[in-house]
Amino acid sequence: MNSKLLLLDGATGTELNRRGVDTGLPLWSANAFTTDAGLNVLRQVHLDYLNAGADIITTNTFRTNRRVLAGKGFSAHELTLRAVATSRESVAESGKPAIVAGSLSSLEDCYRPDLVPPADECLDKHSDRIHHLVEGGVDLLLIETMNSIREAVIAAKIATATGLPTPLPNHSPSYAPSVVKISRSWPTATSATWTMNKASGAATRVF
Numbered sequence: 576m577n578s579k580l581l582l583l584d585g586a587t588g589t590e591l592n593r594r595g596v597d598t599g600l601p602l603w604s605a606n607a608f609t610t611d612a613g614l615n616v617l618r619q620v621h622l623d624y625l626n627a628g629a630d631i632i633t634t635n636t637f638r639t640n641r642r643v644l645a646g647k648g649f650s651a652h653e654l655t656l657r658a659v660a661t662s663r664e665s666v667a668e669s670g671k672p673a674i675v676a677g678s679l680s681s682l683e684d685c686y687r688p689d690l691v692p693p694a695d696e697c698l699d700k701h702s703d704r705i706h707h708l709v710e711g712g713v714d715l716l717l718i719e720t721m722n723s724i725r726e727a728v729i730a731a732k733i734a735t736a737t738g739l740p741t742p743l744p745n746h747s748p749s750y751a752p753s754v755v756k757i758s759r760s761w762p763t764a765t766s767a768t769w770t771m772n773k774a775s776g777a778a779t780r781v782f
Contacts, residue, residue: 581674583631584624591616591635600684602647605638608654614661621665631674632665633717634658640704642682642692652707659711676717677708677739679730685720697729705733715740 588604596613597606607613621632638644639654659675666673682700683690691697708716716734718741721727734741 581630582628583676584621584629584633587617587620587633587635587678588637590620594620601638601643602649603638604635605643605649605654607635608649608657614657618661618665618668621662622668625665625669625671625673629673631676631715632662633676633678633719634662634708634711634713636678636704636708637680637720639707640682641700642696651704655704655707656711659708659713663712674714675712676715677705677711677713679704679708679716679718679734680720681722681726685722688722691723691726694725694729697726698733701726701730702733705730705737709737709739713739715742717742 588598591604591607591613592598594616596616598604599606602609607617617635624632634655635658636655639651639658641651644651644654659677662675666675679701682692682697692700705716716737716739718727718730718734721730731741
């Protein structure tokens with residue numbers, strides 16, 4: 576049995592902030608899409624991670640959901656597709672094969688589990704964003720920074736139903752790796768097992 580360690584990129588919003596992009600709430604990292612300058616910085620962040628050796632880059636979709644964008648004058652669908660396209664552009668510019676992971680975060684502030692919406696709204700809005708990510712052409716769906724089991728389970732059920740690989744980090748205190756079995760011809764194997772270790776941030780694909 577052969578295994579390959581795949582390196583996941585680092586933070587996107589934090590890096591945008593470090594490079595001078597406005598990351599004020601409620602849009603946070605989605606502010607990068609509001610100006611050409613911000614979009615160029617985002618593209619460079621992805622490219623820098625790829626050039627540093629990342630095999631997987633994460634779309635800047637941490638806050639591109641309808642709940643966050645309601646009344647802000649932006650389309651969740653449009654921003655999500657733009658995020659995926661920007662990731663793809665960076666991969667093309669790098670000239671190396673890389674995996675684009677669609678980021679799925681909590682609908683509300685990731686530090687406020689008390690604000691998690693009712694189940695029907697979680698289902699509606701996560702379905703929406705997952706559909707947009709799949710439409711955009713991501714290679715896998717990455718569920719991150721969930722602050723409640725209830726919302727995480729809803730997002731995971733929708734994500735895995737798409738047939739796309741959905742590695743799920745294990746949030747137990749021991750940080751033991753979790754294993755997700757996927758059956759999909761991606762990129763070449765008919766089936767694969769992913770392990771993701773929260774402590775190292777690395778995803779491992781075992782054939």
